[in-house]
Amino acid sequence: MTVGGNKERFPATNGSVGTSSGGAGMGHLPRGEEDEAGGDDGALPPGHYDVSVEVLPKPQIADPEGATIAGALAALGFDVATVRAGKVFKLRIAAASEEACRETAQEIAGKLLVNPVIEEGHISLESPE
Numbered sequence: 001m002t003v004g005g006n007k008e009r010f011p012a013t014n015g016s017v018g019t020s021s022g023g024a025g026m027g028h029l030p031r032g033e034e035d036e037a038g039g040d041d042g043a044l045p046p047g048h049y050d051v052s053v054e055v056l057p058k059p060q061i062a063d064p065e066g067a068t069i070a071g072a073l074a075a076l077g078f079d080v081a082t083v084r085a086g087k088v089f090k091l092r093i094a095a096a097s098e099e100a101c102r103e104t105a106q107e108i109a110g111k112l113l114v115n116p117v118i119e120e121g122h123i124s125l126e127s128p129e
Helices: 064-075 098-113
Strands: 048-057 087-094 119-126
Touching: 048 098, 087 098, 098 119
Parallel strands: none
Antiparallel strands: 048 087, 048 119
């Protein structure tokens, strides 16, 4: 996993999460507290990190939803070679450091969000400003 929208792959062994590029979401995650004028200042609270976990079926696993979308796109006249349908989970994690946040995100993904038998995942981390 990397910072600023880049992604790191992580292994699918011992309950960890799989790999690949990648829903279900929790809705909008506010970026920070409102300022006195009532607007969002755009900053994350100190010690908090926004994390995205993207989950897709492994390449060898059939993806009927992706195939249906690809067929619909072709019918609409779009020339799209392949479509893989997945999920994106957005989390805000309180952690002492980026490394601690990465470890927590990997643990969450490996224990709950990604089924390593049939899915792969990527974690993206945004640093607080």
